[in-house]
Amino acid sequence: xxxxxxxxxxxxxxxxxxAAGFRASGITAGLKSSGRPDLALVVNEGPSQVAAAVFTTNxxxxxxxxxxxxxxxxxxxxxxxxxxxxxxVCTGPDGFLDVHRTAEKVGAVLELxxxxxxxxxxxxxxxxLPIGKVLAGVDVAVSALSRTGGYDAAVAIMxxxxxxxxAHLTVPGDQGEWTVGGMAKGAGMLAPGLAxxxxxxxxxxxxxxxxxxxxxxSAVSQTFDRIDSDGCMSTSDTVTLLxxxxxxxxxxxxxxxxxxxxxxxxxxxxxxADAEGASHDIAVTVMNASTExxxxxxxxxxxxxxxxxxxxxxxxxxxxxxxxxxGTVPESxxxxxxxxxxxxxxxxxxxxxxxxxxxxxxxxxxxxxEVHVLIDLHAGSEVVTVWTNDLTHDYVLENSAYST
Amino acid sequence: xxxxxxxxxxxxxxxxxxAAGFRASGITAGLKSSGRPDLALVVNEGPSQVAAAVFTTNxxxxxxxxxxxxxxxxxxxxxxxxxxxxxxVCTGPDGFLDVHRTAEKVGAVLELxxxxxxxxxxxxxxxxLPIGKVLAGVDVAVSALSRTGGYDAAVAIMxxxxxxxxAHLTVPGDQGEWTVGGMAKGAGMLAPGLAxxxxxxxxxxxxxxxxxxxxxxSAVSQTFDRIDSDGCMSTSDTVTLLxxxxxxxxxxxxxxxxxxxxxxxxxxxxxxADAEGASHDIAVTVMNASTExxxxxxxxxxxxxxxxxxxxxxxxxxxxxxxxxxGTVPESxxxxxxxxxxxxxxxxxxxxxxxxxxxxxxxxxxxxxEVHVLIDLHAGSEVVTVWTNDLTHDYVLENSAYST
Numbered sequence: 001x002x003x004x005x006x007x008x009x010x011x012x013x014x015x016x017x018x019a020a021g022f023r024a025s026g027i028t029a030g031l032k033s034s035g036r037p038d039l040a041l042v043v044n045e046g047p048s049q050v051a052a053a054v055f056t057t058n059x060x061x062x063x064x065x066x067x068x069x070x071x072x073x074x075x076x077x078x079x080x081x082x083x084x085x086x087x088x089v090c091t092g093p094d095g096f097l098d099v100h101r102t103a104e105k106v107g108a109v110l111e112l113x114x115x116x117x118x119x120x121x122x123x124x125x126x127x128x129l130p131i132g133k134v135l136a137g138v139d140v141a142v143s144a145l146s147r148t149g150g151y152d153a154a155v156a157i158m159x160x161x162x163x164x165x166x167a168h169l170t171v172p173g174d175q176g177e178w179t180v181g182g183m184a185k186g187a188g189m190l191a192p193g194l195a196x197x198x199x200x201x202x203x204x205x206x207x208x209x210x211x212x213x214x215x216x217x218s219a220v221s222q223t224f225d226r227i228d229s230d231g232c233m234s235t236s237d238t239v240t241l242l243x244x245x246x247x248x249x250x251x252x253x254x255x256x257x258x259x260x261x262x263x264x265x266x267x268x269x270x271x272x273a274d275a276e277g278a279s280h281d282i283a284v285t286v287m288n289a290s291t292e293x294x295x296x297x298x299x300x301x302x303x304x305x306x307x308x309x310x311x312x313x314x315x316x317x318x319x320x321x322x323x324x325x326x327g328t329v330p331e332s333x334x335x336x337x338x339x340x341x342x343x344x345x346x347x348x349x350x351x352x353x354x355x356x357x358x359x360x361x362x363x364x365x366x367x368x369x370e371v372h373v374l375i376d377l378h379a380g381s382e383v384v385t386v387w388t389n390d391l392t393h394d395y396v397l398e399n400s401a402y403s404t
Numbered sequence: 405x406x407x408x409x410x411x412x413x414x415x416x417x418x419x420x421x422x423a424a425g426f427r428a429s430g431i432t433a434g435l436k437s438s439g440r441p442d443l444a445l446v447v448n449e450g451p452s453q454v455a456a457a458v459f460t461t462n463x464x465x466x467x468x469x470x471x472x473x474x475x476x477x478x479x480x481x482x483x484x485x486x487x488x489x490x491x492x493v494c495t496g497p498d499g500f501l502d503v504h505r506t507a508e509k510v511g512a513v514l515e516l517x518x519x520x521x522x523x524x525x526x527x528x529x530x531x532x533l534p535i536g537k538v539l540a541g542v543d544v545a546v547s548a549l550s551r552t553g554g555y556d557a558a559v560a561i562m563x564x565x566x567x568x569x570x571a572h573l574t575v576p577g578d579q580g581e582w583t584v585g586g587m588a589k590g591a592g593m594l595a596p597g598l599a600x601x602x603x604x605x606x607x608x609x610x611x612x613x614x615x616x617x618x619x620x621x622s623a624v625s626q627t628f629d630r631i632d633s634d635g636c637m638s639t640s641d642t643v644t645l646l647x648x649x650x651x652x653x654x655x656x657x658x659x660x661x662x663x664x665x666x667x668x669x670x671x672x673x674x675x676x677a678d679a680e681g682a683s684h685d686i687a688v689t690v691m692n693a694s695t696e697x698x699x700x701x702x703x704x705x706x707x708x709x710x711x712x713x714x715x716x717x718x719x720x721x722x723x724x725x726x727x728x729x730x731g732t733v734p735e736s737x738x739x740x741x742x743x744x745x746x747x748x749x750x751x752x753x754x755x756x757x758x759x760x761x762x763x764x765x766x767x768x769x770x771x772x773x774e775v776h777v778l779i780d781l782h783a784g785s786e787v788v789t790v791w792t793n794d795l796t797h798d799y800v801l802e803n804s805a806y807s808t
Contacts, residue, residue: 058728059733059735060727061742092757092758095759125724125725126755233732306636307803310800314804316804318529319530320493320528320639323529324636324639327637351494355530356494391710391803391804393797399718400718
């Protein structure tokens with residue numbers, strides 16, 4: 001597989017409209033007091049309507065998640081409507097009714113079945129949506145639909161995000177090229193099990209439902225599930241994959257999964273890069289783990305340590321806090337010998353065999369936004385990376401501001 | 405059981421010398437660059453030398469923990485020597501040798517077996533102790549031993565603590581009164597499994613080894629294991645109970661366990677009250693849980709949420725963040741119906757049946773340091789409380805300051 005384009009965060013990158021067969025829009029429905037865009041619509045014009053989705057594993061979920069799980073259950077989705085400015089979570093039966101009315105409205109205007117409309121909402125928990133504004137906004141969003149509307153859609157789903165997040169990848173094949181593109185939002189409440197966010201991915205490849213579902217599960221587990229900004233799992237996470245088949249190219253499943261994983265990885269990295277108040281993006285890599293699960297458990301334990309993350313903010317390569325977190329993982333989960341642990345930070349091995357090695361003053365963290373922490377367990381051959389952020393004054397500031 | 409005295413944080417509260425049969429001291433050995441006291445000694449003059457201890461469950465532990473586990477294994481301890489200014493963790497074979505030399509020194513000066521000396525250290529990980537200063541300090545500490553030295557000892561084990569923590573309780577009995585007293589340090593790295601800290605508890609009651617061990621395990625599980633300042637488990641946690649039997653009073657095991665639990669609860673509460681940079685002490689109480697383990701899992705999940713803790717710092721009764729954390733606990737651990745959850749914050753029920761109820765603006769968090777969050781699972785009858793702190797600018801500041 002050769003990568004043709006990978007624009008990432010390039011200006012007005014097409015995102016969900018990079019692939020053929022999709023129209024999108026992002027408009028202002030008036031849900032945000034800031035007056036910024038807050039309603040996005042993505043429509044699959046086919047010929048295929050295959051879809052797959054992955055949702056939060058939180059037991060407390062928003063009404064949109066309850067609705068959308070049902071909508072995608074038959075593997076057919078024609079449109080996704082997303083709003084920022086309100087999560088519609090913990091809003092009771094009225095909240096569910098609001099989702100239903102939103103899907104009915106999209107279905108009526110676009111002449112689709114409401115049951116083929118996925119609904120996603122993001123914002124504050126516990127407040128009802130101004131449903132009149134949402135329904136009026138759907139009319140505006142439908143009239144704004146465009147084959148180049150992916151960027152506007154990515155802007156409309158932003159909350160505390162400072163930049164829209166889009167990515168796309170075009171792959172050549174025997175039957176012609178095909179494309180995977182996507183958008184995501186999320187700048188806090190990022191945690192495994194699914195990283196908290198809304199994400200829509202589109203492709204014009206020809207993919208059946210089973211392949212779409214398996215590819216999405218695999219891609220998410222390798223990407224969104226391995227970013228952990230602040231250890232907090234949301235109630236609204238939704239990743240939806242829409243397949244138009246408009247390219248008529250039929251990729252092999254492995255090639256499609258690889259391309260999808262690459263787009264998801266690009267979006268994941270963009271989420272971490274824009275995490276609330278962060279000054280460092282930190283890759284915690286565990287090498288020579290006995291199993292992938294063992295490496296993941298150790299990497300997540302380190303990535304979730306407030307003491308470690310505060311040290312990173314202070315540009316302090318405090319490897320003692322790394323080892324203290326590694327030590328919290330039970331032996332049944334991750335076998336290793338504490339006296340064999342090595343830690344390297346930005347290329348300087350500060351800890352060897354569980355003790356001090358090169359001086360920590362040799363590590364210069366202030367110079368780079370990216371920090372690479374490498375933990376060698378000497379217990380196997382698996383390698384796992386989890387991305388996180390540092391714990392900063394700005395994180396506390398953003399998340400302690402009164403919510404109303 | 406009637407409580408006679410419970411002085412808590414009273415000035416020059418005797419702590420470990422409240423009970424008869426103990427001498428203690430706290431002196432300056434020169435381990436801290438600040439010149440503050442940094443070496444404490446507690447000696448059991450008997451007639452009993454019974455002891456029990458509980459240690460961190462971290463797999464990465466300091467040399468003092470390795471030594472002290474062995475020292476207490478036979479149920480006999482004559483003295484505890486504690487230093488601040490260096491944790492002696494991740495210091496290799498030389499670090500263990502330093503512990504051995506410290507115990508030998510204490511044994512030689514006091515004419516005790518080194519194997520009956522528990523050693524505790526707290527401070528930065530990965531730096532060797534200036535062992536010459538420690539050994540010279542032991543001579544000074546022995547000459548300073550006094551039957552009223554408990555307060556000085558409590559001062560000498562402080563690190564980022566702003567106040568020494570002591571507590572004691574005297575209980576009347578058929579054979580005369582008996583006393584439990586103690587001291588603790590710790591202002592960060594507090595987490596379950598053991599709350600990170602050093603703690604020495606003394607009693608002049610007559611208690612056998614088995615009762616001492618069982619009572620200490622029970623008391624710790626109800627107190628230190630239920631405070632969680634920042635979710636970070638330390639490498640050095642040690643709680644040691646020394647029994648002198650000097651009162652000749654033989655309490656029933658249940659009465660002793662109750663008194664010990666009360667002293668541990670007092671010390672636990674003092675640790676939370678002095679947690680690094682905190683502006684609120686937060687009691688997360690889960691009621692009507694199906695089991696104690698279920699309630700504990702839910703309470704800990706909430707107590708560890710950075711988003712929740714930052715909201716508390718902002719005096720924002722953001723119950724949505726409480727529910728989002730409750731939702732992360734698997735059903736196999738804590739059965740409940742998300743649509744039945746109630747949340748009350750400082751007496752105002754802000755969430756009923758999983759949705760908004762009384763206005764959150766009715767909750768005034770700014771007025772009090774203590775915050776009480778009550779979560780009703782409607783799934784049983786167990787009640788569990790975990791104490792935590794808010795996430796503040798000062799926490800980030802203190803923990804991001806360069807460690808050298």
